[in-house]
Amino acid sequence: MIQITPINQTFVAEIEGVDIRNITEDEFTQIYQTWLNFGVLRLRDQPLNEDELQAFSARFGPLEEIPMGRLPEAARKKIKNRYVTQLSNIVVDGKPIGGLGNAEAAWHSDMTYVENPPPASVLLSVEIPEQGGDTYFADQNAAYELLPDELRHRVRDLTIKHNAAHTSVGKLRAGFEAFEDPREAPGAVQPVVMTHEETGKKTLYLGRREWAYVPGLLLEESEMLLDELWSYAARDENVWRQQWQPDDLIIWDNRRVLHRRDDFDQNARRLMKRCQVLSRHAVSG
Numbered sequence: 001m002i003q004i005t006p007i008n009q010t011f012v013a014e015i016e017g018v019d020i021r022n023i024t025e026d027e028f029t030q031i032y033q034t035w036l037n038f039g040v041l042r043l044r045d046q047p048l049n050e051d052e053l054q055a056f057s058a059r060f061g062p063l064e065e066i067p068m069g070r071l072p073e074a075a076r077k078k079i080k081n082r083y084v085t086q087l088s089n090i091v092v093d094g095k096p097i098g099g100l101g102n103a104e105a106a107w108h109s110d111m112t113y114v115e116n117p118p119p120a121s122v123l124l125s126v127e128i129p130e131q132g133g134d135t136y137f138a139d140q141n142a143a144y145e146l147l148p149d150e151l152r153h154r155v156r157d158l159t160i161k162h163n164a165a166h167t168s169v170g171k172l173r174a175g176f177e178a179f180e181d182p183r184e185a186p187g188a189v190q191p192v193v194m195t196h197e198e199t200g201k202k203t204l205y206l207g208r209r210e211w212a213y214v215p216g217l218l219l220e221e222s223e224m225l226l227d228e229l230w231s232y233a234a235r236d237e238n239v240w241r242q243q244w245q246p247d248d249l250i251i252w253d254n255r256r257v258l259h260r261r262d263d264f265d266q267n268a269r270r271l272m273k274r275c276q277v278l279s280r281h282a283v284s285g
Helices: 025-038 050-057 073-078 140-146 149-155 219-233 280-284
Strands: 003-006 013-016 040-043 085-088 105-108 120-127 135-139 159-161 189-191 193-195 202-204 239-242 249-253 257-261 271-277
Touching: 003 025, 013 025, 025 040, 025 249, 050 120, 050 271, 135 140, 140 202, 140 219, 149 219, 189 193, 202 219, 249 257
Parallel strands: 013 040
Antiparallel strands: 003 013, 040 249, 085 271, 105 257, 120 249, 120 271, 135 239, 135 257, 159 189, 193 202
16 A cells, blocks of 8 residues: 655655565556645655666656767767666766765756756656765745745746756756856746646746846846745745655655755765656647
């Protein structure tokens, strides 16, 4: 029997009593609905291989492939599963086996700098450092509800350009030029307030703070407005901290929550495996 235990009243739930390698359609329906209701799910003791992680993640929708455009043919042949991304600071033969490293990652939603961002992210822990590397989630449904009426009215028709040039640890992505003015940042334009396409609830949709810009405003006005909005985005009462154990599986709704990660000792080892679920609009488009 699947056991669902809310960690907060409306945000984050623990799922127990299920091995996701062998779930029925009815059990997955329960998991999916709970994911929509709570935004973040945790399932512990899920020792999945990459194919099993892919198979489960694909039940949420079509998966993004690992970008391999710049990888040499020899490196491509070493990839076990083209739908599973390695997030790690581990270095083998002088080369990192994954992305992100050990630096602190700022609050963000995944890939909101593309026109149709992934609705779901599925993250499995494999190796965990003794200290650091915790992941935090912030409920943006609750953040929207905190907005004063005047601010809610002011931003209801505004958008934000989400910067595509930098990663969540602040590094310039390969292939992008450095710039000094947020108005010059490349990236998709998204609504400040989004109506969730499946739940119908309104959510604050900020992406990440760095290099963001509100089109139509003077730069100073944009900066002031973004600072004001971000003051509501991650209030302590609406943030949950995940302290990882090996074989933890976290599924979050990228449309509803922000997340960030603590830094950790580079000499420690951290290995995570992630699948990104593509927006069906992106697939059909």
